[in-house]
Amino acid sequence: MxxxxxxxxxxxxxxxxxxxxxxxxxxxxxxxxxxxxxxxxxxxxxxxTLVSLNDYYFDELIQYNPAGKRISFLSGGLSFPYSGPVKHLYAWNVFSPDGSRLAFGLPEENRTKGVHAAVGLAYxxxxxxxxxxxxxxxxxxxxxxxxxxxxxxxxxxxxxxxxxxxxxxxxxxxxxxxxxxxxxxxxxxxxxRELYSYLLCKGWYMSNVRFPDSDILISSICYEGPAPGYMFIFPRPYDGQATVAFLALDPRVDLDDVADYFMSHNPFFAPWFSQAEKLQQLASAQYVYxxxxxxxxxxxxxxxxxxxxxxxxxxxxxxxxxxxxxxxxxxxxxxxxxxxxRALEEYVCWWKSVYLDACSHEDYIMNFAMPYVLDTAEDFNFLCSLVKEPLPPCWNPYAAIKHLGGLMQQVMPAIQQQRPEMMAKLARMASPMSEILASTTEACTPVREFD
Ligand SMILES: Cc1cc2nc3c(=O)[nH]c(=O)nc-3n(C[C@H](O)[C@H](O)[C@H](O)COP(=O)(O)OP(=O)(O)OC[C@H]3O[C@@H](n4cnc5c(N)ncnc54)[C@H](O)[C@@H]3O)c2cc1C
Missing domain, CATH: 3.50.50.60 (FAD/NAD(P)-binding domain)
Structure with missing residues (x-):
């Protein structure tokens, strides 16, 4: 029995x-x-990495205790041991294809404030x-x-x-x-549920990547393929190591091409990888519903x-x-x-108020959909060139989009004056995500089975 x-x-x-x-x-x-x-x-x-350490995420403030080797969520009391190494991360810097920087925090400034100001934790x-x-x-x-x-x-x-x-x-x-x-x-x-796209990823643990700071998160966009590709660099809590991930929402993008673009061809990024050694490959394929x-x-x-x-x-x-x-x-x-x-219903209410209502999923996807709006490297280079001040230190996908919205308000007059044709593109940011990603959604249909 x-x-x-x-x-x-x-x-x-x-x-x-x-x-x-x-x-x-x-x-x-x-x-x-x-x-x-x-x-x-x-x-x-x-x-x-743990998202996000310097603000409330899902109503929780996350703290790492090095003496007790525990990770705690300070609002509700969740806590558990973690015996491995960590590295505090002090900023998220997005680089445009020509190397202009959109900085969610300047590491040199934020680092001086100590671990409570860290945006994330590598583990x-x-x-x-x-x-x-x-x-x-x-x-x-x-x-x-x-x-x-x-x-x-x-x-x-x-x-x-x-x-x-x-x-x-x-x-x-x-x-x-x-x-x-x-x-x-x-x-x-x-x-x-609405299917927007896939998220496909291939990458490596690497050593000897010469990126500007070893304790920040870095991302960038590749505009060379049939749809945007992305690179994310996540520092690892081991000396000189990082996880370098290449991603796309669209199955027509060849992730090896995206990796080649960043590691071998782009004049700003390629020198970072001249001595890099690939240690282990990882990949993932998932739905974005x-x-x-x-x-x-x-x-x-x-x-x-x-x-x-x-x-x-x-x-x-x-x-x-x-x-x-x-x-x-x-x-x-x-x-x-x-x-x-009542307990199960309370969980459903928590999900609705703390996730569905407070964390817009379209904002989340916008972190990846931005190059579908500003759809040329020149647009994105130009936008980044207008940014004179850093945005608030952040490693929170929902907050980042809000900071970006504030930035857009600031730079709008300059865009209107210097690149009026970009205004129509930026207006698309207000469109439903299903419209912004329509070409990629079509490329993902019929839906493959990833399980
Ligand atoms: C490229 C990439 C980078 C990311 N980077 C970060 C980051 O830096 N920071 C961050 O916070 N998050 C990051 N994430 C997201 C993070 O990995 C996930 O949000 C997290 O792992 C979700 O945890 P989970 O337990 O819900 O699901 P999962 O971690 O996916 O665990 C699900 C488990 O269920 C098992 N399973 C699946 N199907 C079955 C089945 N039929 N029967 C039995 N078992 C099954 C799986 O084997 C797996 O062990 C990243 C994701 C990707 C794709």
């Missing part, structure tokens, strides 16, 4: 690990099911996974690696989850299977990127997984004790 669990958590990323830990710590019997055979192995590209996600897995196991969770979940059935009083020839029965389930969630699709949650409006489907709660537009970032996934774990543990108690049910 199969064991009956209180809670089944599907997916052991940041969201699933924290959901399982919370429910286990609360005394629930929990099964954590993960497709990877080695849960601590990172097999999907990630910049491995090693494999060490984080291992530390969280240890916590999960200490919480008494039954961990099942190598289970590729492909079926979820609900009854009036339970959930049956199947995968890799095994069946698990629970009272509630948390789907934390990430941005390409098969569970969301099986439950029919994607039917009402509009978010799921109600992350509760019967007895299945959705957590982390599963219900998000593109991604909640690691920090958002952690907060959401932690909340979801608490909510299902409370639901088990409510049901067992005949207490009026």
């Amino acid at each position: 199969t064991k009956q669990f209180d809670v089944i958590v599907i997916g052991a990323g940041p969201a699933g690990l924290l959901a399982a830990r919370q429910a286990g710590t609360a005394g629930c019997s929990v099964a954590l099911l993960e497709r990877k055979t080695d849960i601590a192995r990172l097999d999907r590209m990630c910049g491995q 090693d996600k494999q060490i984080l996974f291992q530390d969280l897995l240890d916590e999960v196991q200490q919480a008494g969770v039954d961990v099942f690696a190598g289970i590729d979940v492909d079926e979820v059935e609900q009854t009036a009083d339970g959930v049956q989850v199947s995968g890799s020839g095994k069946v698990f029965n629970g009272r509630y389930a948390v789907a934390a299977d990430g941005t390409n969630s098969r569970i969301a699709r099986l439950l029919g949650c994607n039917a009402s 509009s978010p799921i409006e109600a992350p509760l489907h019967g007895r299945v709660l959705l957590a982390g990127d599963t219900g998000a537009c593109q991604e909640l970032e690691n920090s958002g996934a952690m907060i959401s997984g932690w909340k979801a774990g608490n909510a299902v543990a409370a639901a088990v108690k409510e049901e067992g004790g005949g207490i009026q049910q």
